[in-house]
Amino acid sequence: MDHISTYLTKEIKLSSYDDKLFKSDLMFDDHMLIWFISGETKIILAEATYYFKTGDIFLIPRNQLATIVNYPKNGQPHKTVVMHLATERLKRFYEKIELKGRVTPEQTIFSFTNHPLLASCLASLIPYFDVRGEFPESIATLKITEAITILREIDKTVDSVLANFDEPGKIDLIDFMQRNFMFNMPMEKLGYLTGRSLSTFNRDFRKFFNTTPQKWLTEKRLELAYYQLAKKKEKTHRSISRSRF
Structure with a gap:
């Protein structure tokens, strides 16, 4: 590149x-x-x-x-x-x-x-x-x-x-992760954006999700990839079906 x-x-x-x-x-x-x-x-x-x-x-x-x-x-x-x-x-x-x-x-x-x-x-x-x-x-x-x-x-x-110079404050971790899981960011960055140190982020994550951030993110991204692939196949199938008539 x-x-x-x-x-x-x-x-x-x-x-x-x-x-x-x-x-x-x-x-x-x-x-x-x-x-x-x-x-x-x-x-x-x-x-x-x-x-x-x-x-x-x-x-x-x-x-x-x-x-x-x-x-x-x-x-x-x-x-x-x-x-x-x-x-x-x-x-x-x-x-x-x-x-x-x-x-x-x-x-x-x-x-x-x-x-x-x-x-x-x-x-x-x-x-x-x-x-x-x-x-x-x-x-x-x-x-x-x-x-x-x-x-x-x-x-x-x-x-x-x-003119806003505030650092990110402590926010709802569940809502933040559900909206932003697709972005591939270091855990330190995710913790910072939720107003938490890395150790507090990991501790709170286990508390709310009953698993580690790494495992949860992997599963969510696989779900998203599967969904996108299924939608792409569905779109291709509809296009082929229409072309037959």
Whole structure:
């Protein structure tokens, strides 16, 4: 697989996949602002599936479990500009801003397709990737600050994500696992997202499910694979049956 990432700084990169596709289960530690230059992406969450293509811009929140499928398209690589909106940088940004009311976090993907302000901001980064030597942190800060300011201007609800600095609290383990078992994540990550240490996660899991997380996940994923295979066979059978008449 030919994957090339060119970094301006650790928070800004140009990413390119030249192979047929890339698929992975991921959880981002930072909010990710992504602008598509070419290619397509499918993002599968527990509750919804999103599709993005050339020209699209979206923000995916941190601590969001997702299956990411990246495709080259029409002979062009899957190419994106990616900006990490790190928690520490966002804290510094919001220090000077008085927010009205309690910020309630949203776990949804924000779409800003072809918005001229945001597209111009991210497109302006492209020439910088040809600059040799260390990229000035001061300029990177200006560009990230510009992007955050534009996001807040074009979507008044985005503070619910960007200004929420809480770590995941202890949540209903049964509900979480039933909704997210298909994502292949380390147990430490699953524990973190449910507000538990690894030892507490394992202990609570045995209490609620009467088995180990590893065994339960294996069984659930086999059930899902069997169900998907059965649905595929059923669909093929219906298609063949219709073609006979």
